[in-house]
Amino acid sequence: MGTRERQDRERQAVTDSILDAARELFLAEGYPSVSIRKIAERIEYSPAAIYSYYPSKDDIFLALAKEGFHRLDAKVHAAMKSGDALENVRACWWAFYEFSKEQPEYFLLMFVDRSVPRITQQWDGFEFLQQLLANAVAAIQRAIDAGAFPKSLSPDAAMHMLWAGLIGPAVVGIRHRLASGEDYDALARDVLNVTIAGLQSGVETSFVSCKCAEEGIAGARVPAGATRHES
Amino acid sequence: MGTRERQDRERQAVTDSILDAARELFLAEGYPSVSIRKIAERIEYSPAAIYSYYPSKDDIFLALAKEGFHRLDAKVHAAMKSGDALENVRACWWAFYEFSKEQPEYFLLMFVDRSVPRITQQWDGFEFLQQLLANAVAAIQRAIDAGAFPKSLSPDAAMHMLWAGLIGPAVVGIRHRLASGEDYDALARDVLNVTIAGLQSGVETSFVSCKCAEEGIAGARVPAGATRHES
């Protein structure tokens, strides 16, 4: 006895080493230039061996995306310790933008890159994402309660607006789509401030969230019956 | 004589047919799954022949990006014929968002996809882009003059904020990063309205454009002395 446990442990060790190698390459060279062969070489296995641990390359990067969400969660959590409710909201989304700068590859994978086509393992283990979103919504709710936002504001809609609004500056920054010398941080800060000011101004919004906590977000909504759609 | 002219014409015809084939495949299957071999097959040439018309695959898509900017220009121009200055600004950027829905692949190529690494032909022929940007800035300036925005607002900074702000909802829409059933258009509309409201509220901005008309935008700023930077 104990044999099975040891085997499981060894299997897990190899699984982890694959993820470690993938992460190193991924962060150093970016998603597209990481190949199964490079990962295999790094862990001193044959390329084929990888496939008895992960069904496809996409699944490896899915596991990394999961990691990415955890990192983002930690960063956002650390940023939101201000006493002021409005400052907390600002800090939350500034942390989101900073994450895009510190971990651009993770960010692209999580929010921008084409959703991986053949997802073998369903998006399980992403429940904590709901927690992350719920936190962001709660922070906005507190700011509403504190009078920093109008009572008529839907915290959920506001959360989506801040989220979508800040993805833009993040992408612009990562892809260097500004003239040289222009300040990406200033642009992001301005977008954040202007969005917050707009939300404060009480402009009416039409977006209605459909309880995204139950659906999951970030591509989680691959319909159960979706069979092999193109691209 | 006249021979040279005819040769040039024939050469141009093949060049165009390559672009036509690339565009069709590109719009139908998306950037990553279009290969030189597929383009070659479509125009009934060998893959190698392509390389005597375009130095690399990237250059083909660079030419398509140029097309994309022209299409965007036309769409934005058509949208901005309202009498009201503020409505014009709104229409301008709503057209920008709609372009992302109608031509997602063009949009990704122009604003999101990784900048092509080895750009053979320098970003020439993009001068009209400055015109596009100048138009957007001018529309904001008119709204300021009409009293719709505070006099203290920098039209250039505002333009950048609307631009960056709307890229987010566009990407979210293209990548389907919302829970099923949620309304992408509503989110984009809200982001646009909230951004405009924020700009109207007179929040101070820190972004300073460095006369982007002279530098070009959208990745044009590959420094002259930049030799082969990774990824």
Place this chain on the structure above:
DNA sequence: CAGTAATATGAACAGTGTTCAGTCTTCAAA
């Protein structure tokens, strides 16, 4: 008609994700 210049190609190179028939190791049961 000879020579030259443009044009197009087949074959190859080095790389990709992935599959699969086998081998090799490990370990429990006979």
Place this chain on the structure above:
DNA sequence: TTTGAAGACTGAACACTGTTCATATTACTG
């Protein structure tokens, strides 16, 4: 201790990818 089964691992291959280059074909000029 031997046998047999299960699992892990690999080499080789398949069908792709972008790109290069010597070669062949064609067209035009002097």
